[in-house]
Amino acid sequence: MGTQELSKVEVSSMWLDLSSLSASEITSICALFVAAISVLISLWQASVARKHNRLSVKPHIDPLFDTFAANPVSCILDNHGIGPAFFRSFKFYYRGGFFNIDNYEDIKMFFYSVGIDLNEVSHKVWIPDCNSALVQGKSVAFFEFSSSKNDPFLHKKLTDVVDNLGLVIEYSCIYGVRYKTERNLQA
Numbered sequence: 001m002g003t004q005e006l007s008k009v010e011v012s013s014m015w016l017d018l019s020s021l022s023a024s025e026i027t028s029i030c031a032l033f034v035a036a037i038s039v040l041i042s043l044w045q046a047s048v049a050r051k052h053n054r055l056s057v058k059p060h061i062d063p064l065f066d067t068f069a070a071n072p073v074s075c076i077l078d079n080h081g082i083g084p085a086f087f088r089s090f091k092f093y094y095r096g097g098f099f100n101i102d103n104y105e106d107i108k109m110f111f112y113s114v115g116i117d118l119n120e121v122s123h124k125v126w127i128p129d130c131n132s133a134l135v136q137g138k139s140v141a142f143f144e145f146s147s148s149k150n151d152p153f154l155h156k157k158l159t160d161v162v163d164n165l166g167l168v169i170e171y172s173c174i175y176g177v178r179y180k181t182e183r184n185l186q187a
Contacts, residue, residue, distance in 0.1 A: 057083030093166030
């Protein structure tokens with residue numbers, strides 16, 4: 001037949017001969033096997049729980065540029081995520097150039113460079129420091145030009161700027177995982 005048969009001695013030497021073990025030794029081997037499986041399942045469960053915890057606090061910042069004629073020109077930041085967003089950086093993208101926005105002076109200089117002097121226009125600006133957070137379900141006006149509601153010339157000028165304005169926001173969750181939101185970067 002071409003196949004070789006293994007003798008009983010060879011087969012029994014390949015496998016653990018359970019007949020020579022006592023009941024307590026077999027019980028110990030089974031307990032060790034169950035313990036090893038339990039450790040593997042616990043490690044897997046911890047990994048799944050860690051992923052769930054990170055997802056359960058994931059923020060999502062959504063900037064909304066409002067240029068409707070009946071409203072003041074503004075940029076509202078909404079946190080539509082589940083956890084708080086800790087802001088790390090803001091950048092404007094305008095006609096091929098990036099502008100870091102770290103403080104009020106940066107925003108003032110940006111708008112001045114596009115022909116809008118913030119000293120002459122009624123406005124609100126919210127510049128968070130590096131530890132500021134926006135909790136879930138809340139929103140804040142990043143900038144708002146209240147006088148543009150009643151001044152059609154200013155409204156048009158600001159709308160032209162905002163229509164060409166891109167925004168990049170970097171933020172993180174409470175676990176330190178970083179996220180980035182980009183809006184209108186094709187401008």
